[in-house]
Amino acid sequence: MKITITPARRLAGEIRVPGDKSISHRSIMLGSIARGDTYITHFLMSDDCLSTILAFKQMGVPIEITGPETVTVKGQGLRGLKAPNATIDAGNSGTTARLLAGLLSGQSFSSTITGDESLRRRPMDRVIIPLRKMGADISGVQDRYLPLSIKGGTLKGIQYHMPVASAQVKSCLILATLYADSPSRIYEPTSSRNHTELMLQAFGGRLDINGNEITAYPADQLYGQQVHVPGDISSAAFFITAGLLVPNSTIILKGVGLNPTRTGILEVYKEMGGSIAIENVSTSGGEKMGDIIVNTSHLKGTVIGGQLIPRLIDEIPVIALAATQAEGTTTIKDAQELKVKESDRIATVVDILSRLGASIEATDDGMVIHGPTPLKGNAVDSFGDHRLAMMAAIAGLIARGETTISGWECVNISFPGFYDMLKKLQN
């Protein structure tokens, strides 16, 4: 499916972006292995999260979608999952595949996880290697790719220094350790999103956290909870950027997740001169949230790297777009992980933005962008990557002429309703 975006004169209004994808996945997973019911509100009803729901339904968990954003999970207890009736299909979702690999390694049955063409190209050795150290019987294609075959069994805790800062690997090991006979100690090179840690503690699990050192413990039982999912800052990122770039704009984003492990984009935009204010801050289940108010701003270039990268990894495509409109040079470095996302996001971001007239070069670990450069509309492809499709749509708002994006349907992976929300702000 193709869409065409034309320039916007201004954007104004109040929006509520859909629920956080990372937190939505985790609410289904922990809800399924808890005792008692879990009631989830503002759940993200997107393709990725539906892959997680389907996987747990296949393992005998009654999960009821009770409204457009509400889900009830009838928890089966820590040892209550049943052998899946078929191969589990994680679809496009890295989070589903990697977190499930940990959870399934500790079960008393065998299972297989596969995924779509994009996910079958993404590295799974990052979970295979530490899970094997825990005693898991797990194998993948070339020891690296999906499908993964897992013979569940007894696990032991490990000490593990993660080679990359990845919340998916960390969460995989935390979930596996719930079923182990001893604790695991996990060291992260830099902090990544901590939603698993916060939610597991809310469900009655034990963790000791000391900076980047996490001790995860086996569990006897977890207990179902009410989970309110904050708005996804990774989805908000597109509208925050649009508000900064489109002339005469003011956008209010209500109830966005502000967990400090996710707010790198706000720090970067403020540093670049962006007018961004936060109001009405609250906390639920350990997760901070609040309203974000953004106004059109004159941006200047910056350097983005180091410990910031995991705190804004999924926002880099749209930050790169903002950098094309900033005065001076923006350098994004230490972001090699972009190469193993839904697409090679260094190559694909450079491809799309170059086609639109940006001055941007790929580097080994990121990109260098010179601005400001006026963009001009063109035909671009999403590469089947939801974050790129939405980045291109925001670019279309400030590009001269028409921007046509093919492969638009992938937006449903994380943000169904994106297009309607964009239209609403233009009225």
Ligand SMILES: O=C(O)C1=C[C@@H](OP(=O)(O)O)[C@@H](O)[C@H](O)C1
């Ligand atoms: O744990 C999660 O929910 C996620 C972690 C990140 O991936 P990595 O763990 O591979 O960095 C992120 O890019 C992904 O969109 C969601």
Ligand SMILES: C=C(OP(=O)(O)O)C(=O)O
């Ligand atoms: C990388 C992403 O997700 P996942 O790893 O779950 O596929 C993303 O949503 O940008």
